[in-house]
Amino acid sequence: MRWDIRWAGFGGQGVIRAGEILGRAAVKQGLDSAMRPMYGPEKTGGWSRADVVISDEPIIFPLIVKPDILIAMSQDGMNRDGASLRKGGFLLIDGELVKEIKSSPSKIYSVEATSIADSLGRRIVANIVMLGAFAKAFNIVDPEILLQTIVESFPRAVELNKTAFRLGMEKVEEV
Amino acid sequence: MTLKIVREPINKHIQKIPLGWIHIIPERCKECGFCIELCPKDVLIVGNERNIKGYRWPKIADGKAYDCIACKMCEWICPEFAIFVKEVERGEVV
Amino acid sequence: MSRSQILRENIVKESPRDDLIRKDRFPHIWCPGCSLGTVLKCYVEAIASSNIPIDKHVVVSGIGCTGRIAGYIKLDSYHVTHGRPIAFAEGMRIVRPDLEVTVISGDGDLVTIGGNHFIHAIRRNVDINVFLVNNFIYGMTGNQMGSTTPIGARSSTSPYGCPEYPFNLPLLVASLGAPFVARWTTLHVRQLADAMKRALQVKGFAFIEIITSCPVGFGSYNELREGLDFIKLFRDSCVVDHNADLTKVGITLRPGEPIVLGNFVDREVPTYHDLEKEVFKKAGWLK
């Protein structure tokens, strides 16, 4: 089974870092993964995208044409990449930032990742909240392994990230 | 006002003027004239023999052989490594 | 021994310094009256009297008349592409602190096409010696003007006189923080060799501009047709001033405007290698 997962957002939201962690966790779990980061020429605030492929077979084509899952962390990301979602695919959004859906998903999951991160005092952990939501919503990567990968990636903010991840898992809901 | 004092070395009686023995590698010479022009004692003149490229290498002017004071300016200035001077004792050379 | 006996010049095949030159390649390709061989001689004397083992000396040169110097010196010698010897020397010196790397090359090579490498090597203060031989012209390619050609001087590409300002190299190099900056001509052989010897000792970028004769190239366009014309020029128009104001040492070759010589700068400046050690410490490699 191959999953094409596209994360879309703007620079500074940690989209690419989230994609990297997701891919690393998948590899840790014994799956194959490829992650392709893309971003606009702006240093911050431009568009940002991470295309993560996860498969239980060796990945031949590592890029994504029509994602199965779109994770939109901003309206801009939705505007840019919403239409690329495969018909009947799944959508995971930051429910506060994304107001208008531009794809035709079979299911939409929502979590207010940015607000939750703000409530923890660090907006930069919005991507970790989103990873928690992802782990809960989709049964692709083992949440334990994903959390472990997050902890290894940020050894100086273990508790913060654990909390962010847990809140993401708790607060995600289907809409 | 400066008062000029010319002093004689107190050991002048034991000081020797060095004597140089000029060695030449004719095939390297390109007849630039540096050695001849810059010799403070005018020891060297343009020779009359030519090397395979047609350059006339320097020779010691008549009667000047014992005027070389081994300052080695010719050796230093020569771009061709074609001339050098060995300092010798006056009794050494024939 | 009486004075009546005639001491004659001794005709020989080899010189005492032949151990440091590639004698099988002599006579060299340089023109009669060109003083590049004198630069070589001074360098040979400088390394022979340095305390560094001969086999640890390396010469790198680029393209042009002076660039050929690497081919005549019997050391590890590298003759690389046009303008690039400094970058080559930097790479070599950075990985091998035991080597004493000297770049000997021309003005066109080092500061015209290679100008960028030149200024950056000085800025970094890599521990190399750069002996730049300035003949005011591109000799080997056919006497075109360059970035050291004085205003008004003629060349094959400035038939009406060079319309550009030349570099004032001692000022340029000193302004970039080099620890050693000197200028001598090929007439000032002993001072030049002494400066070279000092440059070999200096830690960091040591620079000597060597003004040389070029009768067949620069001279033929500018009424200096013989090597001796240059010797006379150097004798008559050079002044030695170690403390010269470097903003005023640009070379014009106009009558009454001297060529200022001297060992202008000799100071201690932390080198690239000193600073790189700090990197190694921060990275945990050095304690």
Next chain:
Amino acid sequence: MSGELKLLKPGTHFLMGNIACAEAALIAGCEFYAGYPITPSNEIAEHMSRRMPELGRHFIQMEDEIASAVAILGASAAGVKSMTATSGPGFSLMMESIGLSAMLELPCVIVDVQRAGPSTGIPTFVGQGDVMQSRWGSHGDYELVVYAPSSVQEFFDLTIEAFNTSEWLRIPTIVLSDEVVGHMYGRLEVPPYDKITIINRKKYEGRKEDYLPYNYETLIPPFVAAGEGYRIHMTGLTHDERGYPSLEIEDSHKLLERLVMKVRKNAKNLWKYESYFIDDADIVVITFGITARASIEAVKRARKEGLKIGLLKLLTLWPFPEDPVKIASQYARRILVAEINMGQLIHPVREVAECPVASINYPVGYVPPPEYILDGIRAAV
């Protein structure tokens, strides 16, 4: 000096291609890195700037790509393995030094993370437009070896291979990667170190007086470094076996013959390629780099449709793997060359193929989706 070498540990990793390349260079024994910032190769330099000093090795950011490519030759002449990494515009500036490396026979590795061109092109987007430049970019006759990775794993493996080949043949080698392979994160298996072959240049061992830097008796002359007392001369001028400039026809002939023959004679050992479904293929797709990943997917789908399509993925671009291409062309009706450019690798393919050859080109900047390749295949059927 302290500590064991902190190299990337054997096992499974998930790394960016450019970082896998840098770690491979460290394992291969790269002691000197000189580079100049250019997208999309920057992660290599950034990673090396952090990792090289940790290992007591040297990283320097030079003033331009010209200086970088020359500085690594200076380090190589001093006896150490060295590399630089760049992309199209910088690669163009390095051409002069590739010729110098070939002429002085100083090993070095140049990584070109290709981007869309010509000129500044699209710096952050992919291209495969440097195929011909990597082979013919410097003036004069010389041969070198160019590897093209299509995955993070291959970028790692081929970087080590590039060092080995460079050291073995005393030539410049090029790793012709691309923006996608460079920026992509992927699974990387690092084998145990004792399973990784590391080749070091052969050093001269005879009598000092007998040493000839470019001995005509040998195809690949043994090396001596600066400062070892041999007082060698190396020049970019055409030279004789002593390394002295020469205008003689024999010297010119012998030198050039050696410079090309050391690669040509070993070509069969240098060819690396993978074939897919080739045995009964009517049509063979020949491709490399990231395009190969789309093409293999396309060929798999074509097979599902019952089309007899095979594929040859070239890992060595130069010397061009003539025999496998020729053999494929003897059985196939048609060859399709898929690449992200307006037609470059198609030329050597055409030169050796015995069947008609056509292109599947894709505009630079983007990776062709498998569907696009499949359309090209269907059109050719």
